[in-house]
Amino acid sequence: MDLKQYDNNNNIFKLDADEQLLKIATKLTYKKNDFVYQKGDAHKGLFFICSGLVGLTDITDTGNEILLRVFGKNFYFGHRSFLANESYHATTVCLTDVILYHIPFEDIDELIVKSPQLVKHLLKVLAMELRLAEEKFNDLSGKAATSRIIESLIFLKHRNENYNWTRKEIGEFCGCQTETVTRVLTLCEKAGLISKDGRKIIILDENNLLQYADKSTFK
Amino acid sequence: MDLKQYDNNNNIFKLDADEQLLKIATKLTYKKNDFVYQKGDAHKGLFFICSGLVGLTDITDTGNEILLRVFGKNFYFGHRSFLANESYHATTVCLTDVILYHIPFEDIDELIVKSPQLVKHLLKVLAMELRLAEEKFNDLSGKAATSRIIESLIFLKHRNENYNWTRKEIGEFCGCQTETVTRVLTLCEKAGLISKDGRKIIILDENNLLQYADKSTFK
DNA sequence: CGATAGATTGAGAGTTTTCAACCGATGTGG
DNA sequence: CCACATCGGTTGAAAACTCTCAATCTATCG
Secondary structure (H helix, E strand, O other), X not given: OOHHHOOOOOHHHOOOOOHHXXXXXXXXXXXXXXXXXXXXXOOOOEEEEEEOOEEEEEXXXXXXXXXXXXXXXXXXXXXXXXXXXXXXXXXXXXXOOEEEEEEOOOOHHHHHHHOHHHHHHHHHHHXXXXXXHHHHHHHHHHOOXXXXXXXXXXXXXXXXXXXOOOHHHHHHHHOOOHHHHHHHHHHHHHOOOEEEEOOEEEXXXXXXXXXXXXXXXXX | OOHHHOOOOOHHHOOOOOHHHHOOOEEXXXXXXXXXXXXXXXXXXXXXXXXXXXXXXXXXXXXXXXEEEEEOOOOEXXXXXXXXXXXXXXXXXXXXXXXEEEEOOOOHHHHHHHOHHHHHHHHHHHHHXXXXXXXXXXXXXXXXXXXXXHHHHHHHHHHXXXXXXXXXXXXXXXXXXXXXXXXXXXXXXXXXXXXXXXXXXXXXXXXXXXXXXXXXXXX
C-alpha cells in the first residue's frame, strides 16, 4: 500500500450524511460480530455508518478469514455490489457495535436522479478502493510478511485510532497468520518501535517503524 | 476468482465506440512492449482499444513484475486514475501491437456532460474490477499455486482466446514464478487436461481442468 | 541459420504455515 | 467480588510450499 497517499483520518473516503437521503433511510443498530449482509445476498442499496466499524470479510479455500476492506464513521458501504448490479461477493461483519442508516435504492438510475453528488463520491471511492486492492495484491505478491504487517498496522490505525486491532484482524488484512503477526510485533517491540499495553498496540515512532518494514524477514 | 461470473468473451466489460466521443479522440498505434502510460504519470483521460491487448502492470519490492488487469478490444482503460483524480498507480504495457483512441478529458464533470452513458459503463466496470481484484487477493492468500495458475489460465484465455499467454504472464497475473507455472502446466498435460502445441496451451476439458485446480500442490 | 525469447527441469534454500501447548487478559454469572 | 470460561496472545518445533539459481532445451523470428 502506498501509505503516503492517505490523509491521516482517511477523510477522503468519508462524506457527511445527505439529509435528503436520510429521509428515506432506515436506522439500524447492530452488535459486535453481527452481519449486515452476507456473501451471495442480492444487493440492497447503500449503507451509511453513523458510528462503529464494519469489516468486509471473506473466507479462503483453506477456511481462513480475510479482511478485504474496513469502513468507519461516515463511510458508505454496500456500494460495490449496488453499482455493479451484482450480488455481494463478501460478507460485512460489525467489528464493534454499529449504528447505521440503510438507504434503499432500486438501481443506479434512481440514485443518479436523487443524488448525483453521491454518485460522484462513490465513483471516486470505488476508484480509490480499486487502487488499494491492487496495491494489497502487489504487497501480498512481493513483500515479506514483516512489511505487510507493519504497513497494515499503520493503515488500520489511521483508519481508526481508537480501535484496538487484534493480531487476527491485522493478519487477515494483509494475508498472514495470527502467529506471524505476533512474532513480528514482538520483534518491533524489542526494537523499541512499538509498545504493548495489554492487548493494545502503541506505535511509538511511525517513521522508524515504516523503515523497519523494509527488513525482509522476522527471524 | 469466481469464473462462473463471466460470460465467455467478457462482453460485459466491453462497449462499442461512442461516435460522438471519437470525434474528439486521437488515434494512436503502439508496438508490442510499448508503454501507453507509466506509473506516477498524471491521468490523461480515457483510452479505448480498437485492436490488441494491453496489460496493467506493476513491479513488486523484490523486482518482480505483476499483471494486475488485462484490457482487450473494445475495453476502456485509464479510467481508474481518471475517476479517482489520482496519478497512475501502475503502468500499461502493450502485450501485442495495439491501435487505440485516446479521448482527453479534463475531469469527471466534463465526462458526465458529454457522455453520461459512458460514466455508467465505467462505474459498472470499475465495480466489477474491484470484485475481481479482491477475489485475486483472496486467491493469493488462500489458494495453492496450482489452483491460481489453472484459474488464471482459464480466465485469461476467456479474455482473449487467440492470444498465446506465456508462463511469465500467467505467473505475473496470479502471483507466482514462471517455473511454477511450467511445473503445473506439465502436470496438467500429463493428466490429459491440456495439450501444448509449441508454446501454445490448448485447454482440452475446461471442467475437468477446473476440478483439478482444487488439488493443493504440484508435487 | 543464428540469435533471442521463452520453456523445462533439478536441487537446494528459505519464509511462512501448521500444530500444539501454554499464558494472560477480559468479561460474566453466581 | 471471586471463579471460571473464553478470547486473544505467545512461543517453539517441524513441515510444507514455493522460490531461487543454474543449466539446458526448444520455439520463433529476422
